[in-house]
Amino acid sequence: MKDLFRYVPGRSVIHRMNPVTKLLLTVVICVAAFITGNIFVLLGLLAADLAIGFIAGVPGKTLNILKGLMKIAIFLFVLQTLLYRDGTPLFWIITDKGLLTAATVVLRLVVVCMPLTLVLAVTRVSDLANALVQVLHVPYKYAFTVTTAIRFIPQFLEEMSDIMEAQTARGVAFDKARGLRKLGMILPLCAPLLITSVRRTELTAVAVEVRGFALRTPASGYRRYPFGLIDAAAMIVCAGMIVAAVMIR
Amino acid sequence: MIDIQSLSFTYKDEEHPALRDVTLTVPDGGFLGIIGPAGAGKTTLVRAVSGVIPHHYRGDFYGSVSVDGMDTVDTPLTDLSRAVGMVFQDVDSQIVSTEVEDEILYGLENFGVPHSEIPERLDFALERVGIADLRGRSIASLSGGQRQKVAIASVIALRPKILVLDEPTGELDPVSSRQVFSLLSSLRKDFGITVIVVEQKIMLLCEFADRLAVMDQGAVVRQGATRDVLAGADELEALGVNCPRVTTLSQLLSKRLGRSMPVCVNLDEAETMARGLMA
Amino acid sequence: MIELEKVSFSYAAQGPTVSDLSFQIEQGEFVAILGANGAGKTTTVKLIDGLIRPTSGRVMIHGSDTAKTPVSQRARQVGFLFQNPDRQICKNTVREEILFGLSAVRGDEPEERRTARAEEVLADFGFTGDEEPFALSRGQRQRVALASILAVEPEVLILDEPTTGLDYRECCHIMDRIRRMNRERKVTVVMVCHDMEVVLDYADRALVMACGRLLGDGPVREIFRDRMLMETASILPPQMIGLAQRLGLDGGDTPEAMADVLAARAKGGEEQ
Secondary structure (H helix, E strand, O other): OHHHOOOOOEEEEEEEEOHHHHHHHHHOOOOHHHHOOHHHHHHHHHHHHHHHHHHHHHHHHHHHHHHHHHHHHHHHHHHHHHHOOOOOOEEEOOOOHHHHHHHHHHHHHHHHHHHHHHHOOOHHHHHHHHHHHHHHHOHHHHHHHHHHHHHHHHHHHHHHHHHHHHHHHHHHHHHHOHHHHHHHHHHHHHHHHHHHHHHHHHHHHHHOOOHHHHOOOOOOOOOOOOOOOOHHHHHHHHHHHHHHHHHHH | OEEEEEEEEOOOOOOOEEEOOOOOOEEOOOOEEEEEEOOOOOOHHHHHOOOOHHHHHOOEEEEEEOOEEEEEOOOOOHHHHHHEEEEOOHHHHHHHOOOHHHHHHHHOOOOOOOOOHHHHHHHHHHHHHHHHHHHOOOOOOOHHHHHHHHHHHHHHOOOOEEEEEEEEOOOOOOHHHHHHHHHHHHHHHHOEEEEEOOOOOHHHHHHOEEEEEEEEEOOOEEEEEEEHHHHHHHHHHHHHHHHHHHHHHHHHHHHOOOOOOOOOOOOOHHHHHHHHOOO | EEEEEEEEEEEOOEEEEEEEEEEEEOOOOOEEEEEOOOHHHHHHHHHHHOOOOEEEEEEEEEEEEEEOOOOOHHHEEEEEEOOOOHHHOOOOOOHHHHHHHHHOOOOOOOOHHHHHHHHHHHHHOOOOOOOOOHHOOOHHHHHHHHHHHHHOOOOOEEEOOOOOOHHHHHHHHHHHHEEEEHHHHHHEEEEEEOHHHHHHHHEEEEEEEEOEEEEEEEEEHHHHHHHHHHHHHHOOOHHHHHHHHHHOOOOOOOHHHHHHHHHHHHHHHHOO
């Protein structure tokens, strides 16, 4: 969980791509997956997902995400095949159309869930925010809110584990409990966490104010995010995916 | 110059004033240490200097605070912030970036420092604080002390005339704490920056600050040259503020020998005094 | 008794590691662990409490291996005061906070006994019990945390920079209380502390660490007088010991003692 949002440094093609292009890539994959109903196109999109992960040099993470999604996917697949009534029965209550529809739904889910996490892993949050402000002229306030939220996640988790450590040390049996019971034990302890978080947001507001938050304009950013050959290539891939999805439904 | 005249401040929705009739001046290039027990109003005072009181924290404000010729009530906060750099007590809440370099860039970008000047400012800040090797690191991978230094670097890059720090060494070990104070001292010497530090480590203040202000219950109860303030060590002790052991030593000796000994504020002075006695 | 036998710990390339630590701490000792940031002090005390398990070697408390019992079970024996009291405090009043700690560890005892114990501790620390922890100062909150740990009457007390962020008066409050527990009840105290004056005033023995290794172990005064050791571990000795060394004197660890020595010398000089 902690590692889910952690930036993995590198110099891969994906790393060097403009953050906006990366975002476009994820959006296009999602849109394409919803336009098409063709299982082979979906498989192609899944291949694209995996390719992004492997090219970016995070194969381990890619497979981990895939593994995590598999559990939900299998559950959905079984549910779908059992509930689908149409088509020629193959055996028991399972029909050919049922299998196909279930496969499509599940595949779509997996295809859609993967790219954003992958892209976030190889893009600095600050680059993403800066590029959105500079290139797409997203208001800085929104970009800042999102980056702050993402930055808070690891901090929050770190504090959570510190609190659990402190409570274990005084005899609260976190180390023996599992699952829901553990969750039930953690929740009442979140009061201090909430208090520190609220206090911290307040302090952050002051801290950015004295560092010129109000003066920031889209032109303030020092780093530039030009579009290059890699981006052009990525856009062609994007166009290809959309065309394929529209042509082969 | 920082000129505070009869400042009283009560936070909105609070009953008791956080500052009571504070009058305090710090000349350009001065190094002021603020010390006092918890809840004495030290943080409130530095907030008033940086202008976040009354611009961010609302409340009843009486008296006046003038910073570098600007009245903090009439001047917009961003104008004040160009002159006053502030390092807060809780490092984690003031860091806005995920990367060290971005953190230092942040203020430079906002205040519109020409982009041609930025690389030089970046190098300067990183070098000066001694964290050039951390440049490419992510904030999450740093220790508390390293984060503290990044926070200081990000403010130094803005080249403020006045630097205000609220317990900057809270998370640091003695060696790193000294490094931070020597850094402040050298910035003051080289660029004439005025430094104001809230600090509990009295030994560091004695070594580096030329002025001390002791606070208690919202008021500045003693202020002046460090040595003069320490001369009233007994009073400080009663307020819950300790003084360096060398100071205690010089005062004990005055009593035992029945003649007044010089007030020692650091080890070198104590050594000179002791050698004089032993000769 | 606490025993570390060739204990090493490393955590996936981040966080301080410790290697090959071996030492023993007898019941009733007051031990300080000294060293720069990142020397492995916190890692060591966490290893002692079993909050982290050694990658190799053994940690024994009263003859039982910490790797074999859950930490929560050991809480009755070992109390741990963290640097930040807010990690620990989770109830709305000081009384509830103390009762919460008691019921986690002494849940098997009748409720009246726990309530009585809580009242005893409240009185001892000068709390009414109805205070709201989050409205108190940092130093007061640290005292609440300490009270709730001492309420369960542990045999060992571990302190990780207990005086960070406290003013001088609050620091003395906390440390005096801990010393009393140590002297009167023979509670073993293991403390990580950056303030060498506090270490000199309160601890009897010091362990010096650098880069995850144990460099020195001995009576506090002797350790502080070891110049080489202090330099390698980047520690500045307390002022009076530093002064005594510069002057080539043996005693004079406190300002009082130093004043006696110097006054005697000065008077002796005058008489000649």
